Amino acid sequence: MTSSIPTAAVLLIGDEILSGRTKDANLGYIADYLTVVGIDLKEARVVSDEEADIVAALNALRARYSYVFTTGGIGPTHDDITADCVAAAFGVAIDHHPEAVKILRAHWAGRGIEENEARLRMARIPDTAELILNPVSKAPGFHISNVFVMAGVPKIMQAMLDEVAPKLTGGAVMLSRTVPLDLGEGDVAARLKEIQLAHAGVMIGSYPYERDGRFVTRIVVRSRDEAAMNAAAGEVERLPAELAAG
Secondary structure, three states: OHHHOOEEEEEEEOHHHHHOOOOOOOHHHHHHHHHHHOOEEEEEEEEOOOHHHHHHHHHHHHHHOOEEEEEOOOOOOOOOOHHHHHHHHHOOOEEEOHHHHHHHHHHHHHHOOOOOHHHHHHHEEEOOOEEEOOOOOOOOEEEEOOEEEEOOOHHHHHHHHHHHHHHOOOOOOOEEEEEEEOOOHHHHHHHHHHHHHHOOOOEEEEEEEEEOOEEEEEEEEEEOOHHHHHHHHHHHHOHHHHHHHO
16 A cells, blocks of 8 residues: 555755754644645755755655655845756756746836845746746745745745645545553553554554653554554553553
8 A cells, every 4th residue: 555655755955944043844834734635754854055965865855755845945045046956956957937037026016126136036947847836925936847846934835835735646645543541651662562563554653741740651553544543543542451451
């Protein structure tokens, strides 16, 4: 079943993320979004504003996964180099996209914003790429082959992702059940391993947390097969009684 599920990677671009000045809010949102449409997010990377690093990461990820989503680096400043890096990764030229220029000029005219060379940088799109419309601030993203290039500002990225969604092919949606246990991880670890081995196609995660001054455990059972998920979750729910009985 899992062999037919599309996969994805996220590439977060920007020195400001690595320095800690900007706290990323995009990865979790993209992960949740892809889960809903049936795409497995398999990898996430953060790279600085260095062309060689961005190009290398893009080429590695696009060769390995069904989709690559990038965020950041498509603004008007000198360090916004994502579009150039995507062009370099695909070996294509980059220039001002007529439709992107038209969109931006209409937006600026309506708001009394002066056109200048820096702002026009946001209309530079690699050859053969298609625009991703931006209903928030109008400056478009783009996609080329399996790479989708979006803004770093969360509100804009989220709007772009809604524009991207119809272009994605998803698989069966991942289902999940959460089972809270009034036991520590060490109490249930051995049996959880046995349950995991007995249920192919099911993923079991164990997450300890503190409650009333002691650690208890939240078990999350995930599968694309509802019957398999419920069978494994049922065994997890019976763990307290089993352990109490010795």
